[in-house]
Amino acid sequence: MPSLTVLVAIYSYLRFWNIPVQHVERLRREFPAHRFLHATGDDEALARMPEADVAFAAELRGRHLSCATRLRWVHSPTAGVGGMLVPEMVASPVVLTNSRGLSAPTIGEHVVAVTLAMFRKLPQAVRGQMARRWTQHEVTEPPPIRTIAGSRALVVGLGAIGGEVARRFAALGARVHGIRRRPERPAPDGVSLVAPPGALPDFLPDADLIVLAAPQTRETWTMIGAREIALMKRDALLVNVSRGKLVDEAALVSALESDAIGGAALDVFEREPLAPESPLWALPNVLITPHMAGFRADHWDAVTDVFADNLRRFEAGQPLVNVVDKAAGY
Ligand SMILES: NC(=O)c1ccc[n+]([C@@H]2O[C@H](COP(=O)([O-])OP(=O)(O)OC[C@H]3O[C@@H](n4cnc5c(N)ncnc54)[C@H](OP(=O)(O)O)[C@@H]3O)[C@@H](O)[C@H]2O)c1
Numbered sequence: 001m002p003s004l005t006v007l008v009a010i011y012s013y014l015r016f017w018n019i020p021v022q023h024v025e026r027l028r029r030e031f032p033a034h035r036f037l038h039a040t041g042d043d044e045a046l047a048r049m050p051e052a053d054v055a056f057a058a059e060l061r062g063r064h065l066s067c068a069t070r071l072r073w074v075h076s077p078t079a080g081v082g083g084m085l086v087p088e089m090v091a092s093p094v095v096l097t098n099s100r101g102l103s104a105p106t107i108g109e110h111v112v113a114v115t116l117a118m119f120r121k122l123p124q125a126v127r128g129q130m131a132r133r134w135t136q137h138e139v140t141e142p143p144p145i146r147t148i149a150g151s152r153a154l155v156v157g158l159g160a161i162g163g164e165v166a167r168r169f170a171a172l173g174a175r176v177h178g179i180r181r182r183p184e185r186p187a188p189d190g191v192s193l194v195a196p197p198g199a200l201p202d203f204l205p206d207a208d209l210i211v212l213a214a215p216q217t218r219e220t221w222t223m224i225g226a227r228e229i230a231l232m233k234r235d236a237l238l239v240n241v242s243r244g245k246l247v248d249e250a251a252l253v254s255a256l257e258s259d260a261i262g263g264a265a266l267d268v269f270e271r272e273p274l275a276p277e278s279p280l281w282a283l284p285n286v287l288i289t290p291h292m293a294g295f296r297a298d299h300w301d302a303v304t305d306v307f308a309d310n311l312r313r314f315e316a317g318q319p320l321v322n323v324v325d326k327a328a329g330y
Pocket of ligand 1: 080213214215
């Protein structure tokens with residue numbers, strides 16, 4: 001295979017979301033035949049794009065693609081690529097791959113952690129601790145402390161993340177049902193019933209716990225709105241580790257303010273960072289985490305492994321893994 005020019009363009013206002021330079025160096029060592037360009041900002045990415053055969057990038061938009069005259073393949077360090085599926089990308093022959101699966105076990109743990117925290121009223125206990133107050137009386141008042149064992153969980157999206165979530169809940173004694181776009185596919189371990197998205201309204205009234213793990217696509221945009229929330233049990237817990245835009249946030253706030261549902265554990269929001277004036281911050285039945293469900297210490301090693309494996313396939317003319325279906329949106 002002739003030498004390739006690979007543009008590494010993974011930068012963000014968030015420190016963590018900038019690929020550390022040692023990982024770019026690692027790629028240079030492992031693939032000495034290729035030329036790696038490292039852009040640390042948008043202007044640099046735009047300037048280097050015309051040279052790139054391959055981009056390892058998180059946030060390409062139409063303006064990047066319009067000057068990408070040689071580009072054949074883009075690999076994203078994230079699982080969610082909704083933001084990159086601009087019309088220019090969908091229309092272009094450029095292959096798009098993602099890093100689905102990479103953070104799924106970590107996110108599975110996060111979902112168990114926030115569910116247990118909410119079921120066991122840990123935020124209330126921590127608020128008491130911060131005020132040096134013994135809250136035994138308050139935490140044992142209704143609503144009662146709950147267990148995952150015996151709960152009915154509904155996992156929306158049964159891909160890499162949904163599968164890890166389902167397996168963990170089933171192991172802890174929950175009955176797990178799932179919703180996925182293609183219900184005919186084999187169900188992940190621990191899921192006793194799978195249905196298509198159209199069946200969501202039938203499944204919501206029965207769930208103690210609803211986990212959103214579907215991608216952001218045209219079909220999933222505000223799939224949880226006032227109508228769906230109204231179908232949930234009064235003590236239902238909603239956990240969102242997918243993307244904020246799957247939920248109508250205003251409808252959710254109004255349901256939480258009126259105790260129409262039990263609570264929410266939210267890792268993702270309509271707009272991030274969540275604005276200081278958002279009513280969500282002050283609601284006692286909400287656990288907010290700052291889009292951190294997938295973080296772990298060796299994150300960039302794992303991201304670079306996935307890309308390096310795919311680059312070897314690309315060099316060898318073999319099929320790439322994690323090819324995004326641009327029409328389906330994930
Ligand atoms: N919070 C975080 O830090 C974080 C980190 C990583 C990813 N994420 C988010 O999590 C999403 C899922 O990641 P993943 O790795 O699990 O992706 P994945 O393996 O591609 O799985 C996506 C799942 O969603 C299902 N789905 C698609 N459209 C649906 C619909 N309309 N209704 C219900 N289910 C639908 C798919 O169904 P089929 O299996 O039938 O195709 C599939 O099971 C990503 O797209 C990203 O937005 C968040």
